[in-house]
Amino acid sequence: MLKSFDEKYPIAKNKQFYTQMFSWVVTVGKLFKKVLEESFMSADDSKATVRLFKIGKDSFVMAHELLQSMKNKNMDVSEFEEEVLQMSNLATFNFREVAQKVKIGDMRNIEFIRLNSKVSTTAIPIPAPDGTYCVPATDALYDLISDMIVAKKVLQRIDRDTFEHIQQFFKSMEHIFPVNGGDFFISLDDVEVIKAKWEKTYEDHLKSSAPVKHIRKVRKGGFTEDDLDKELDYLNLYNSFPEMKREVEWAYKIVTKDRTSALKLEDMHSAVFQCQLTILLMKLPNLFKFLHSQKMCMKWAPYLGCVLCETSTRPTLKKLLNKPSTTKEEIKELMEMTTVSAVPQPPKEDDVIVEEKDQDVSSDVLPKKKRSRKTKKSEEPHRSTSESSSSPESEMPESSKESQSCPKCSRASHFADVANEKLRVSKVECKHLKKELANAELEVEVQKQKGMDKDERIRYLEELLKSKNDIIERQNMDLLVKQDTIMNLEMEVESNYNINQENSIIIKNRGKSLAEKDNRIRYLEAQQASKVRIMEPIRSDEETEKVRDVLFKLLEIQGTLRSGNPVGKCRELAQRICMKAHNKEIEDTTRIEAIKFCEKAKIYIQAVNTQLEMIRGSRLVNSEEIPELPEFPALSKGFLKTYKDIFKSEAPKICQSLLKAPAVKPGELADTDCLICIEEMESEEGTIKCECCKRRYHTECAQEWFKTKRTCPACSSALLDDSEFPTLGQRW
Structure with missing residues (x-):
């Protein structure tokens, strides 16, 4: 080559x-x-491929395609297979429903191919799950409306009475374009049915042989909002739809938005189409509801806010959906509002082009100076007189006409060549701009796709983190159970150790008693042999009774310790608090107090055992020689309060009988119960004392009692509340 x-x-x-x-x-x-x-990256054969269609922020997949792809890869589809089989062939699931129905493990093995849906003037067929082809429902509807407005120019031909045929046509199509949404796709068979039905409606009721006006050319500097208003009036759109005048301002704003260059002819076509599309949506509210269900309500008419979305502050259809049809008086008022004068029948297209060419050529020949408005106005009547004077010249010979028209033809051909060259240059520029726009859109789409991949990766990591947290929580629960088991086993080992110690002590004591008996036997035998009577010292009866009382008391204490098991109970209470507290400080304090209690309890048990050995080992021991037992340990008020706050009940008493009763102060009684409420008084705080009988009562109970009587409930002597009657000389 x-x-x-x-x-x-x-x-x-x-x-x-x-x-x-x-x-x-x-x-x-x-x-x-x-x-x-x-x-077109090569998909992983080990994964199921499913197309993911995107409309704005919403994503959805074809239900039957998802089911078939997962079945081909032997994935579990039992949870939603029956639901999908009952749905239509082109039914869809949004991505949230897919995430709920498909398991996390299967989601990792599905590759979603993203396809962005855009507003298209032509419905492009795409493969359906059953092997046929389908098109997006909104694309088919847009193709139909474009044929109605642009190709057949129906809104320029009909009047308000004929519009009911269009309403009846769309009403008959509600099974394909339902109000409540329906499927996002329709089959090609349905598209053919729509086209056939529309062609029949157009041929029977809307077709007309009357000529239709076309959009005129735009001047070089672009066009204004007033020019758009005049163009709509020139196209006879105000005759049947005078309310279209309201849409001129917004349609012009949409066309001029983010524009730096002058407006062109294609912009005029776009603005006129936008005005007609808006009027059509206003007249057909069910069609607008269908667009809302398809997530396209804000794309077709951006300035016409959607009432159902409630996201726009601009003029909405809220009033128009509920507004009755306009009356003839309102139509007359709208016609009077229009300031555009009636335009006469336009000349033929060739004549218009020739006149424009003549004007441009003449402007090129003249010097480049701005003419005033007065000169322009003076030229207009001059032209009219010249045209009127030229009319009788039709009787002149044809040769003279040809001689006058030849220069005009040459100038017109020159103008046409210049215009064609400019058109070619503008097309080349437009082509380059379209390429740049396509590249920019491609880059934006790549960035969006990367962002979506990151979002999916974040969601997957969050789910993985959640599953790991659940596993850790279960392991922590198992660890707590094992710690509880270990604690119980330690307590059991400790109790067995104590029992073994006690048994060893008993064995030693019995061994000693046997040795003593043997010695006694040998002593008696020696005494009998020598026949010498030896008098052993004997304790007095009173001293013996004291030692016996101490022995019985020690045995009773030993029995209480065996049955109460203070060390085991304290550890059990501490274990319960540590498992339920979930507070590091409380757990540490509880463990420290439990250790101290167990150490003191062991010292107390050892002292009891030592005194028992002392009494049993020698018969000559006196009560004064026996040391006093240490004070039996008691749980602190903080420990008991913590237990009560956590379990909502009082802590079990540990060997309550071994605790020493608090000493009674002089001038106080030993009773600890309030005679009014019959409940125990834990301390003297919050109480009131009778000076006569020395009894105490709760302050709150006494205040309730004082409402009826001012005497002591026990001795009936006068009793006053210190808060109401303070003592003399007391400073507040």
């Missing part, structure tokens, strides 16, 4: 041309490679 090019266009003479050509070829090759890598 290069040889053939070299023969016709030698490389040596056209180096710059070939350099540019090769650079363009390399650039296009790189772009194709980039598109192939990003858009």
Whole structure:
């Protein structure tokens, strides 16, 4: 191929041309490679591929395609298979429903291929799950409305009475475009039915042989809002739809939004189409509801806010949906509002072009100076007089006419050549701009896709973290159970150790008693042999009774310790508090107090056992020689309060009989119960004392008692409340 090019266009003479050509070829090759890598990446055969359609922020998949793809990869579809089989062939699930129905493990093995849905003037068929083809429902509807407005120009032909045929047509199509939404896709068979029904309606009721006006050319500087208003009036759209005048301002704002260059003819076409589309949606509220259900309500008419979405502050359809049809008086008022004068029948298109060419050529010949409005106005009547005077010249010979028209034809042809060249340049510029726009959109789409991949990765990591947290929580629960088991086993080992110690002590004591008996036997035998009577010292009866009382008391204490098991109970209470507290400080304090209690209890038990051995080992021991037992330990008020706050009940008493009763102060009675409420008084705080009988009562109980009597409930002596009657000389 290069040889053939070299023969016709030698490389040596056209180096710059070939350099540019090769650079363009390399650039296009790189772009194709980039598109192939990003858009047509080879899918992983081990994963199920499902198309993910996007409309704005919403994403959805075809239900039957998802089911079939997962079945092909032997995934579990039992949870939603029956539901999908009962749905239509083109039914869809949104991505949230897919995440709820499909398991997390299966979601990792599904590759979603993203396809962005855009407003398209042509419905492009896409493969359906059953092997046929389908199109997006909104694309089919947009294609139908474009044919209605642009191709057949129905709104320019009909009047308000004929519009009911369009309403009846769309009402008959509500099974394909339902109000409550329906499927996002429709089959090609339904598209053919829609087209056939529309063609029949157009041929029977809407077709007319009357000529229809076309949109006129736009001047070089663009057009204004007033020009758009005049163009709609020129197209006879105000005759049947005078309310379209309200839409001019917003349609013009949409066209001029973010525009830096002058408006062109295609912008005028877009604005006129937007006005007609808005009026059509106003007249067909059910059609607008269908667009809302398809998530396209804000894309077709951006300035016409959606009442159902409630996201726009601009004019909405809220009033228009509930507004009755306009009366004839309102139509007359709207017609009077229009300031555009009636435009006469336009001349033929060729004449208009020739006149414009003449004006442009004449403007080029004249010096480039701005003419005042007065000169322009003076020229207009002059033209009219010249045209009127030229009318009787039709009787002149044809040769003279031809001689006058030849210069005009040459100027017109020159103008046409210049206009065609400008049109060609503008098309080239438009083509380059479209390419740049496509590249920019491709980059934006790539960034969006990367962002979505990151969002899915974050969601997957969050789910994984949640599952790991659940596993850790279960392991912590198992660890707590094992710690409880270990604690119980330690307590059991400790109790067994104590029992063994006690048994060993008993064995030692019995061994000693046996040795004493043996010694006694030998002593008696020796005494009998020598026949010498030896008098042993004997304790007095009173001293013996004291020692016996101490012995019985020690045995009673020993029995209480065995049955009460203070060490085991204290550890059990501490274990309960540690398992329920969930507070590091409380757990540490509880463990420390439990250790102290157990140590003191062991010291107390050892002292009891030592005194028992002392009494049993010697008969000559006196009561004064027996040391006093240490004070039996008691749980602190903080420990008991913590237990009560956690378990909502009082802590069990540990060997309550071994605790020493608090000493009674002088001038106080030993009773601890309030005679009014018959409840125990834990301390003297919050109590009131009778000076006569020395009894105490709760302050709150006494205040209730004072409402009826001012005497002591026990001795009936006078009793006053210190808060009501303070003692003399007391400072507050």
